[in-house]
Structures are given as C-alpha cells and as structure tokens.
Amino acid sequence: MMEIAINLLIILIKILVILAIALGIGAYLTLVERKVAAHIQRRPGPMVVGWHGLLQPIADGVKLITKEDLFPRYGNRFLYNLALIMALVPAVLVFAVVPFGPPIEIGGREIKPILTDVNVGILLVFGLGSLAVYAIALAGWASNSKYALIGSMRKAGIIISYEVAITFAVMGPLMLAGTLSTFEIVQAQIDQKLWYFWVQPVAFVVYMFSLLAETGRVPFDIQEAEAELVTGFTVEYGGIKFGLFPLVEWYVEVLTLSAIAVVLFFGGWSPINIPFLGFVDPLFFLGPFAPFVWFVLKVALLLLFVLWLHWTLPRYRIDQITAIAWKVMLPLALLNLVITAVIAPLIWR
Amino acid sequence: MFKLIVFIIFSAWAVISSLGVVLFSNPVYVILWLLSALISIAGIFFVAGAELVGAIQLIIYAVAIAVFYIFVLTAVPWEKALKKDSHYRVEGVIAFPFIILLYIEMFIVFTLGVMASPKKQLKLFIERIGNAEVVGSILFSKYFIAFEIVSLVLLMGMIGAVLIGRKESQTYDGDTS
Numbered sequence: 323m324m325e326i327a328i329n330l331l332i333i334l335i336k337i338l339v340i341l342a343i344a345l346g347i348g349a350y351l352t353l354v355e356r357k358v359a360a361h362i363q364r365r366p367g368p369m370v371v372g373w374h375g376l377l378q379p380i381a382d383g384v385k386l387i388t389k390e391d392l393f394p395r396y397g398n399r400f401l402y403n404l405a406l407i408m409a410l411v412p413a414v415l416v417f418a419v420v421p422f423g424p425p426i427e428i429g430g431r432e433i434k435p436i437l438t439d440v441n442v443g444i445l446l447v448f449g450l451g452s453l454a455v456y457a458i459a460l461a462g463w464a465s466n467s468k469y470a471l472i473g474s475m476r477k478a479g480i481i482i483s484y485e486v487a488i489t490f491a492v493m494g495p496l497m498l499a500g501t502l503s504t505f506e507i508v509q510a511q512i513d514q515k516l517w518y519f520w521v522q523p524v525a526f527v528v529y530m531f532s533l534l535a536e537t538g539r540v541p542f543d544i545q546e547a548e549a550e551l552v553t554g555f556t557v558e559y560g561g562i563k564f565g566l567f568p569l570v571e572w573y574v575e576v577l578t579l580s581a582i583a584v585v586l587f588f589g590g591w592s593p594i595n596i597p598f599l600g601f602v603d604p605l606f607f608l609g610p611f612a613p614f615v616w617f618v619l620k621v622a623l624l625l626l627f628v629l630w631l632h633w634t635l636p637r638y639r640i641d642q643i644t645a646i647a648w649k650v651m652l653p654l655a656l657l658n659l660v661i662t663a664v665i666a667p668l669i670w671r
Numbered sequence: 672m673f674k675l676i677v678f679i680i681f682s683a684w685a686v687i688s689s690l691g692v693v694l695f696s697n698p699v700y701v702i703l704w705l706l707s708a709l710i711s712i713a714g715i716f717f718v719a720g721a722e723l724v725g726a727i728q729l730i731i732y733a734v735a736i737a738v739f740y741i742f743v744l745t746a747v748p749w750e751k752a753l754k755k756d757s758h759y760r761v762e763g764v765i766a767f768p769f770i771i772l773l774y775i776e777m778f779i780v781f782t783l784g785v786m787a788s789p790k791k792q793l794k795l796f797i798e799r800i801g802n803a804e805v806v807g808s809i810l811f812s813k814y815f816i817a818f819e820i821v822s823l824v825l826l827m828g829m830i831g832a833v834l835i836g837r838k839e840s841q842t843y844d845g846d847t848s
Binding site for chain 1: 699703706722723725726727729730733734735738741742744803
C-alpha cells in the first residue's frame, strides 16, 4: 500500500513539474521571442514592465484574462470552446514521453526523469502531435467566418502533408537505434558514441522543415497571413482564448518538437560528441546536473534557431508549401530511409 | 484489479461514443464522437499491453482517416450541416442481419485466436521481446505473402485514386512555379 502511495506521489510530482515547464516556459518564450525579434531588427524590445521587460508576460496574461469574452453570433459555442481544449491537451501530453536526463537516485529509489517510458514513445509523439489538426479545423468551422475557415483549411492541409514527411524522416534514426522508446534512443546514441545528426543530416533537414510547417512558423505561416486573412483561424477569438492558440502553436509545440529533435538527432542529455570516438564534456564541474543542463542547452539553441528564421525569412505561397512537402521532402526522406536501411546493418550488425 | 477498472472505464467510454455516432444528427458532432470512440479503443489496446497497436490506432484511424471527414465537413455550408434529413430508417432495419453476422464472425475469430495459443505461449513471447519486434517478425515471416498482397492492393487503390482525382483540363501548371 505504502509502495503504491509513493509511486503515485512521484507520478503526481512529475506531472506538476512537466505542466509547469510546458506552460510556464511556454509563456516566457513570448518574451524571448519579442526580445530576439527586437534585436534582429535593432530595437530594444519590451523595456517598461520590469527589468528589461522581464514581467511583460505576466502583464500580458493579466490583460488578456481581463478582456471581454466576445463570441461570434452565428457560431457554435460548444465547438468553439472545445477547439481550445483540443489544441492545448495533446500539445502538453506530448511532454509525457520527453526524457529530460539520465535516471537519478533519490532516497535509494531510481527515478527516470520521464513521465511514461512507453516502448512506442515516438509513435505517440506524432499521433498526439497530429491531433492538433482537429483543434484548427474545429476552430475554423465553429467560428462561422470565411477568414477563419480559409485559414484553418490551409493549416490542416499543411499539417497533413508534412506529417507524412516527418514520420519518414524520423524512421532513419529509429532504424539506427532499433527501438521506438525515446529513453532508449538516447541510450543507444550514448552506447554507439554517435549523435545521429552526423549520419542523418538529410533526415534532420526534413525534420526541421516539418517542424516549422507544423507549428506554423515562418516561412510556413500562411494560415496566419496577416495581410490577407487577418490572423487566420483565430480571428473570431478574443482575450485569453485568442492568446492560447499562439501559445500552444508557436511555443509549446515548438518546444516539444525541438526536444524530440534533440532526443533523435543530438543525443538527448549527452555532452558534445566526436563521432565514433566519445564525448567531450566542458561542463563536467556541474556533476550530476550536467546532463540536464546539456539537454536544456541543446533545446534552447534549437529554439533560438527557429526564432532567428522567423524574423529573417519571407513566407511561401500555399501551393509552394504543399509542393515542397510532396515533391522534395517526401522523396528525400524516402531516399534517406532506403540508404540507411542498406548501410546501417553493414556497420552495426 | 486496477487494470480491470481502467478497462471498464475505457470500454464504457467506447460504447457511449459509439452510441453518440449513431444518434447525433449534426455531422460535425458525429465526427467528434467517432474520434472519441477511436481514442477510447486505443486506450483499451494500451490497457491490454498492445502498445504498438494502440499507437497505430491513434495515428492511422484517429488522425489520418477521421481527419479527412473533418476536411469534407468543413467544406459543407452551415445550413446543410444542420439539416436533419440524414437518418435512413429503412436502411437501418436492413442492416440488422449483417450486424449479427459481423458479431458471429468476431466471436469465431476470437475463439480461433484463443485456440491458437492455449498455453499463452504467444503472450510470453510478446513479453520477452517486445511489441514492435513481435509484429514485425510475424508479418515478415509467417504472413509475408499476405502482407505483400495487401500492399499491392493498396498501391493499386492509390493509383486508381490518383487517376480519378486528376483533371487534365483544369490544372494550371503554367501559372505557378
């Protein structure tokens, strides 16, 4: 009985920590994005609320929550609100299979810093990730507005095309690791002394393209298209409901997909890798905290890369986006898959 | 015990959502009930320990297939979606014997599956080498020919769909690049 209670308590603490990370960091990424954007455009960015705008996300949150809740007169209220839940829940659930570091020991009990180490973790990531299509389609339909509908149809088309490419792209690393569990993929990279980025650069490029497309980041933010569609499928939402969609799409999903990219291609919590030789750890003085710092560092770098692209590039046209998905990205991913399948057994088996 | 409670929750959820699929008249709600039924069935697979099948259920059925219904529906105008002329009562009565036939088939398949490994060797096998490996090794050894034939049928279906969906006169290749 005691054992069950302790296990439940551990799971509860893990859930709380993961929720805090997903939503708290997600909210603060708005500030990071505004600062990065500002410095790319040689502006100071938010400076007024707190030291260098540090309290800006809280001020934004209070403002959004206290705004009037508007609802389109001929919309469908139930589906309108359901779309919010269906956007938020799958995006946060994906964090359940992200491994943050190696197993640690607390009080003689080994704890893995991952919520559930299911042996099909990667499949779950993409299953849950693509449930986001429903939120977008419903938001567009329930608003009963042409702008919202056009935006949601564009976005749903993009997600469906790139979901195929991203699934084939991750097959390469999966084949090298020989497992579908996120935890064991990282372990396999440490055992083989190899980040899969070094042997799967094509898969990584396809993965990054799909990441940008699925989260609606520039150069694939055609569902937003301020100039023609106002803001796409969120146009009829107001207040905090409006705030939640970008929070989920631009920050929480980018965070999860970057974490998965680090797991698949950059060896999760392992230090800098020299292919086939070993690992170099300049942060060795941090002791047991070093793996966690490495993981956070890699995810942060990938996030900054995405932000940097966002404020540098113009956007594609919708037909160009789907053409890239089907004519360039999918054949590349398939080619990579075939080459990996031929060469990998020669080296490791 | 714990497993049983979770199983009962998921199966009750599945039954309720299936009723919802049949009883609601607004097509968007029907799709959502279908989605909920598919997710609850994935949950049942997870409880039974078939994690791979559960995850594939989620990816293939809940996302890839049901999302196309949503696609069609979002293109349907609002007034049409709210009409209630989509209930076919005569057809429902005619379908009844086929439902019973399907149940009989399900029962036969189930008993065949139980008879195939009376001492639960298959279950031990799965527990020893893991879900994905078992599915892969069985598909590519015992059922290899069936698997290849199925993939061929799928390929033919895909080619057919491309042929039907292609409208030579209406493409606008010249305008885009």
